[in-house]
Ligand SMILES: Nc1ncnc2c1ncn2[C@@H]1O[C@H](COP(=O)(O)OP(=O)(O)O)[C@@H](O)[C@H]1O
């Protein structure tokens with residue numbers, strides 16, 4: 127038995143979420159121009175400030191160039207060959223779940239996210255987003271008792287325009303980067319969370335993103351605001367059908383934490399990653415950034431990235447408030463022809479700000495997996511501290527792992543620690559586990575989850591088990 | 607204990623093996639009956655560890671001819687994990703470190719794999735803790751090592767105790783201990799030996815690979831074999847080990863048929 131081949135087979139398990147829901151959608155013509163931007167805004171009956179926000183972003187985007195510095199290498203994207211607005215027809219805003227198209231409810235059932243009153247998860251409120259349009263949000267009333275707002279961005283624009291106007295683009299400016307500008311111009315929907323002063327959100331909040339159509343670009347936007355002393359844990363999950371074309375996904379996530387507030391944002395990303403020859407899959411270009419505006423505020427990103435043909439994603443923290451804390455815990459697994467360039471930016475502005483980065487990259491098959499991180503300590507960040515740990519695990523000898531840690535410090539009174547390692551699952555390690563009666567697949571997945579344990583420990587309980595299972599699934603050839 | 611009527615549980619027949627282009631085993635024959643203790647000695651590089659790893663199913667070695675029967679079954683047709691489940695145990699000369707994998711969890715998963723094979727109930731974490739706390743006394747290992755990653759940062763002696771703990775949990779039919787005594791101080795040697803002696807049963811057998819008489823003072827072998835250049839060139843009783851201790855291996859080289867070892871040409 128050649129163990130490297132066998133490991134290769136193991137990591138190529140069939141994708142379980144590859145089905146397409148047959149549903150009537152309203153789409154506009156392919157292509158992007160100012161008219162399209164205006165059309166999207168008018169279809170959504172948006173206030174003028176938002177139209178102006180979109181138009182400004184569109185004009186900025188036209189002048190920008192797609193970034194090429196990432197270690198990705200993919201064919202050129204034709205931005206005129208994408209549909210920028212599609213929505214399930216019968217979706218409008220629903221007062222109750224009974225009015226939601228049963229096909230959509232069924233889709234989420236199949237994905238393991240039951241939405242109906244009887245079956246839904248007991249301690250997690252879910253915003254279900256289908257092709258970038260929110261179709262239902264559970265537990266809204268219960269959350270409202272605490273003053274917590276959890277709804278789609280679209281609803282928030284109508285119901286809380288002053289909050290949207292105040293915060294949208296305040297963390298990720300529309301001209302931040304090419305993909306953020308594109309998103310700002312054409313974003314469709316996404317989730318909105320507002321936790322009022324002093325409230326510890328009584329349940330986990332979760333958005334589940336489902337891409338359904340193949341030729342439609344996906345541009346959702348998430349905004350989370352934690353007022354003074356508020357705290358929330360938010361989870362995000364994503365899947366998509368299998369198409370042999372690539373789908374563009376360019377999302378923006380903005381988090382704002384005021385004094386003593388804390389936001390924990392966890393992601394399990396399992397978009398379709400293409401087949402073993404690299405055909406199809408999602409191009410995932412995401413801008414996620416949190417702003418620790420208040421003193422002693424805290425923003426923690428945890429991500430388990432297993433899907434997408436291409437991942438370009440750097441969840442970041444701007445640590446402005448004094449004594450604020452930023453964290454980034456990441457597991458990124460790539461296989462076959464997948465390419466991931468992911469990491470974080472920790473920008474220390476305020477004094478005594480602290481950040482922790484733990485990144486675990488696992489590369490199998492012919493994939494390439496890069497960690498790219500920036501730790502920046504500004505001149506006022508007296509006593510700032512950072513600890514970074516970037517570990518890579520290689521499975522087989524065709525995969526590639528790279529680490530690009532950038533450090534910029536303008537403050538001598540700061541402390542930056544960086545550790546990095548690369549390992550390979552060795553034949554001897556597998557044999558040792560096997561010689562104790564542990565099967566080959568289980569041995570591989572034990573070692574992979576052992577490698578990821580520091581990150582899994584950071585995930586909310588239910589999610590940690592799910593992430594462990596997801597990796598095990600990705601690593602189990604025979605399942606499915 | 608030798609009983610000529612006892613069942614042969616492990617039967618190695620004319621085993622040849624190589625790694626890449628190098629021949630390492632050159633016709634090994636060895637019969638092991640229930641209740642027996644065998645010692646295998648021989649110079650470094652003579653093929654002792656290779657033999658033990660082939661019995662356990664290491665994928666790096668190609669068996670070019672010969673067979674191994676375990677309780678009448680063709681052992682070579684089984685995956686390494688199946689061999690472990692049916693009762694083959696290898697105590698490694700160099701136990702492997704597995705970072706990130708909890709030793710306790712590892713021990714539990716492997717114990718349950720063996721129990722399932724035996725038709726016993728799997729143990730949950732609490733039941734398993736009871737079992738491990740009982741067996742750990744046998745090797746006098748500090749329970750702190752249960753909460754570490756498998757063998758990671760263990761000293762040589764701690765690794766060896768962890769091997770014997772695994773053996774105590776898996777209760778194998780045939781245990782092969784590859785230089786388990788190397789690097790142990792006298793106290794540790796006694797602890798490990800008494801563990802091995804307590805685990806020996808009339809229906810099981812032990813193969814000890816060792817360089818030292820001091821182990822054989824603690825565990826009395828029924829047979830002593832000497833390996834050279836990939837073959838067993840001499841088999842005797844416990845006295846053979848004493849002779850080797852006194853005179854080394856050279857006098858065996860002088861005997862006809864024992865030259866031309868593969869490692870020399
Ligand atoms: N995986 C391997 N690759 C190459 N050579 C090996 C390998 N394993 C063992 N050998 C060689 O086979 C011979 C026997 O080794 P080994 O079985 O470890 O001997 P012993 O345990 O008796 O000291 C040595 O020459 C060793 O270098």
Ligand SMILES: [Mg+2]
Nearest residue numbers: 654655656699
């Ligand atoms: Mg050896």
